[in-house]
Amino acid sequence: DAMVIQNPRYQVTQFGKPVTLSCSQTLNHNVMYWYQQKSSQAPKLLFHYYDKDFNNEADTPDNFQSRRPNTSFCFLDIRSPGLGDAAMYLCATSLLGLNTEAFFGQGTRLTVV
Amino acid sequence: ELKVEQNPLFLSMQEGKNYTIYCNYSTTSDRLYWYRQDPGKSLESLFVLLSNGAVKQEGRLMASLDTKARLSTLHITAAVHDLSATYFCAVDFLNNAGNMLTFGGGTRLMVKP
Numbered sequence: 001d002a003m004v005i006q007n008p009r010y011q012v013t014q015f016g017k018p019v020t021l022s023c024s025q026t027l028n029h030n031v032m033y034w035y036q037q038k039s040s041q042a043p044k045l046l047f048h049y050y051d052k053d054f055n056n057e058a059d060t061p062d063n064f065q066s067r068r069p070n071t072s073f074c075f076l077d078i079r080s081p082g083l084g085d086a087a088m089y090l091c092a093t094s095l096l097g098l099n100t101e102a103f104f105g106q107g108t109r110l111t112v113v
Numbered sequence: 114e115l116k117v118e119q120n121p122l123f124l125s126m127q128e129g130k131n132y133t134i135y136c137n138y139s140t141t142s143d144r145l146y147w148y149r150q151d152p153g154k155s156l157e158s159l160f161v162l163l164s165n166g167a168v169k170q171e172g173r174l175m176a177s178l179d180t181k182a183r184l185s186t187l188h189i190t191a192a193v194h195d196l197s198a199t200y201f202c203a204v205d206f207l208n209n210a211g212n213m214l215t216f217g218g219g220t221r222l223m224v225k226p
Contacts, residue, residue, distance in 0.1 A: 031212065035214075040219075042201060042216035042217060042218050042219050043156070043201075043216050044216075045213060045214065048213075090156065092214075094212050100212060101146060101158065101161045101212075102146075102212060102214060103158075104158075105155060106154075106155045107154070107155040109153070
């Protein structure tokens, strides 16, 4: 059974048109993360939530926002997508602690046209 | 700033051969992960290494962690074509707000018949 579910798997959006990617989890984990992975690069952390506390990475552009309305769901909003935002977006969850690991969703591949 | 370096970044090898991928990191951490990624797919967890001297094996892959040297290795034994993929190591720096993953640059492995 899928534990971290991302929707949609593929998203095509127009340049400058706001887009939202979603992530849900059935693990009841208290931390949720969004990573961006551009072609042939490593995943890069954009931000994460510890419960309702939002933590932004210093170099995450303001164009990227996130919402976590409850434990199970987290959204990534891109306010004005540019061509450079085309990437795979990976959601992950974990339970804060010493001996835990992150569980990744299947990813959403975003294309900007 | 935590830096994670993998080498080689690209590896082409013949079936049946052995090889090792190296992952060096710059800051103390006791947790390191290895992931596999197939083209267009998300990350698949291979190994979670949680202490100095940890060694784990699954099939033809074996991972180890030396926290004093800040080095992890992923050893491939008698490679087969199905192992062709990109392999990432990721170092976990636990802080009060979650388990942050910093990824190495990835090693793209091609196993030729």
